[in-house]
Amino acid sequence: MQAVYLAIPLLCLAAAAIAGLAGGRIGRAGAHGVTIFGVGAAFLLSFYVALDVFRNGHLFNGPVYSWLSSGGYNFQVGFLIDQLTATMMVVVTFVSLMVHIYTIGYMADDEHNWPKDSLAGKNSYQRFFSYISLFTFSMLMLVMSNNFIQLFFGWEAVGLVSYLLIGFWFNRESAIFANMKAFLVNRVGDFGFLLGIAAIFAWFGTLDYDAVFGIAPSLASQQIHIAGSTHWSLITFICIALFVGAMGKSAQVPLHVWLPDSMEGPTPISALIHAATMVTAGIFMVARMSPLYEMSETALSLIIIIGAITALFMGLLGIIQYDIKRVIAYSTLSQLGYMTVGLGASAYNASIFHLGTHAFFKALLFLGAGSVIIAMHHAQDMRRMGGLRRFMPITYFTMIIGSLALSGIPPFAGFFSKDAIIEAVHHSHITGSGFAYFSVVIGAFITAFYSFRLIFMTFHGKPRMDEHTRKHLKESPAVVIVPLLLLAIPSVMAGWQFIEPMLYGDFFGDAIRILPRHNAFAEAGEHGFSAWHFMKHGAFQPPVLLALIGMVSAYIFYVARPDLAGEWRAKLAPAVRVLENNYYFDKVYQAVFAGGALRLGSCLWKSADVKMIDGFINGLARAVGWVSGKVRLVQSGYLYHYAFVMIIGLFLMISWFLYL
């Protein structure tokens, strides 16, 4: 079995290496063939591993090789295969496989995106496949790790590949700005993450999950000295530091700014980043660390508040976007906020549940948007769309499914997972849970509104594109459509299939640990709860009702009375302006951090390095020059002068030696 575990990430890595290094030789078909084979095999094997875990209860925790040893501690590369890992592996490889297949269609004419004589544009197709396979490898290493160092490796590798992919079309100024921004903002998160790891190493003396979880209870009341007389609980410090990392990867306010810009990458990447890889890393990590987080209510409170802010305020931004991909991007931010809220409410299982269903329907929505973009000749502005449902029925149909799932309408997948989070928050007593409950309930309305605003603006109403584009409108090819259909299946079914075992059953076993007093579902589980009960109960609760109101409002604004949208926009102009500027996060960051760093750097360089230090040194050199000018007079050129000085010197030296 160990060989299987090892094969899963390595297949992706090998495929990426072949497509990347030999891309020119194996050609396009070779590149997508080898990577699809690699990721496909990884998916099948992951599925096999999942069966082995859930049916036979075979768990695994062991090293692959020793990376290095220092001070008596072995840093190892190793795998932890349990219920949580197996779930993630299946989700990641499945979505990634769909994205791989889809990419054949999406990138088919990528040469048009490059300048004519660019050598980088020649093998761009192969390179793209190499990157997305590498992405999958990185994510697998992250979720399969059994220790913090490998987790960090996967964490950073995901960051690297997202950097390469967001800036894939590096000819575009906006793309290379976005990818640098993504990397740097993520690095801010990683800064906290690494400190958390360092704290664990300093206090626990180990970085293996199992050992850390074992030691943690004995350090529950350990305090660490911060400054002056301030002491913090060690566990709280660790949890918050690690969560800062999660805020970077999972794009929580205020480290969310990179995610909307990541739209600059080709659409398949958006699907991969937003659905299965990267942004899910933070959520997964906190769930993985549930034994630690359960020990710190302070950290949980912070998490639930940050999550609630993200869920509510980022959702609002989705309402005013015109770029089809940006609407979905902000919906990702908002949904990540939901997952984070779930984590804060100790409903790690519900968050992972939502992570899974969201991966399916968000991938579906992005790939659907990509299908629209192909048809629109790479135009993304919804104001230039409209009426597409007649031309692209399958895309339309699958997008509707994705939107219903996203809006949380029963019985689609998103309803169960989102309602589970809302339910958990409702039962939570932690500081901040009241605000969080408000956010996630209001969020239900917002989500439905912007989701169906997208559907109505894109697929309904009169076609608003130019004549040329309209004439060429057609449904996308099979490689694009088939992944949409395959993703639509779990978007419908994953909810009622998994809600019982995941929330009330023993689906995650010991992989996720929740204190009894934090467990919102324990009580309900005792009464023999079923998916049907859940649906019956949830269908008439405020979240679903608000979602329905959201859908109807979207219909009114964008189909029945399209003039209203503009009117309201004008009426609410000041608020809209704030939204259009993304609450001024980007502007402030740009001015304060980017601008500030440059000013500080140039000040340090010019005034400290050049003026002070070098000025001093050069002054010294001039002084030496002046002195040596005087001393030069001593060099008379007469041999007897030199001999005389030598003898004096020798005499002095000997007396010094004798004296000592």
Added chain:
Amino acid sequence: MFADHLLTVSIWLPILGGILVLLLGSDERKPLVRQLSLGVAVLTFLVTVPLWTGFDRGTAAMQFVEQADWIRPLHIQYFLGVDGFSMPLILLTSFITILVVIAGWRVIRDHLASYMAAFLIMEGLMIGVFAALDAILFYVFWEATLLPMYLIIGIWGGDNRVYAAIKFFLYTLLGSLLMLVAMIYLYYQAGHSFSILDFHAARIGETAQILLFLAFFAAFAVKIPMWPVHTWLPDAHVQAPTGGSVILAAIMLKMGGYGFLRFNLPILPDASHALAGFMIALSLIAVVYIAFVALVQTDMKKLIAYSSISHMGFVTLGFFLFNQQGIEGGMVQMISHGFVSGAMFLCVGVLYDRMHTREISAYGGVGHTMPLFAAFMMLFTMANTGLPGTSGFVGELLVILGAFKTNLWLAVIAATTLVFGAAYSLWLYKRVIFGPVVNENVKKLTDISRREALFLGLLAVFVLGIGLYPGPLLDVMHASIDNLVAQTSLSKL
């Protein structure tokens, strides 16, 4: 016979080889000069390989020891030997020299023989620095390395080479004079011996330790270099030819770090502890302050030079934490930086040879015309930002782990490099490689040749190799580091 004198051979083979190149070579016989130089460099490397393979990883004692009287009346010996600190540095030296020879293959047109000879002689002298166990022998090698480097910068350097060469020479010479004084003082303390090992055993009073520490500090801090005596480095790098920059960054700076390990920490443990706060403060200033300065540079080489200083801050920070992770991290950082900074300067060299400018603003869109080069530079840039999986990560990680054990805030400040280091490295990459092709010159660029791919490829293997499997590198250091940690914890008062 040969096996007993591996170190002697590693030192004198390149020096004599260099002299031979100088004697035989002239600008009319370039192919001969090239082949002979490469032959000497490769042969030297092969001679140093048994140092690694035959190294006993279980002991901190000196190995491959050679001892003979040199100047008997003054008890100066020809005393060589290596431990877990010096052996990896010697291999780094012999390896990097091969790359430098290859890198200068076609590029150097004038005085090729002198150029190659300077680097070969330099190689022998630097190996001498790392292998010497007699303080005077160490000092002689130490000072002697200045001359070839002075000539390399002064003859094959850029427009402002004379200023840079003299600045380099004076800065480092002044520093090392104080070191000589300290050595003479220690000679008496160690019972009329210049053996560094005897220095280790000598008992020294507190005030004397502090003064000696500062004297050695003057030499090593300038060399490594530490803030605020770093300003010679950017000028030297900018003016030096590519090969000079590579040797300077990859190896010469390490002489400073090695000096701290060989002299300050074990000989002066009490002073080291007393002044640790001072050393750590200077190191952290280097890590943060220099990163900001690097950010605003407009000259590629200057940017990388500043980045070197910032990375060396991690080395000194690690050393003065006095724990295993810190010292190991510092050592790994030195080795890794040898490969990474060497690679970065070679990358700049590749561009400079084609465009004859180091101004970042003259570039843009190089990725369109040189995709293979862009891939290599991506790897090295990421290694420079300390990405896991590359060698750059290992040292930084260990130092941060070690720092946290000492004090939370040290780790916090050190870890800011994650952000700042990434900022200047990626911004450089973005401006040079990404974007549309900015001008005709960039449009006409040709991708790297096989010769260039060879040296960049070799470096890539090491950067990735150490990143993915640093275990073997650390294994050779363990015994020496354990020993050093023990030495620093014993008071000499």
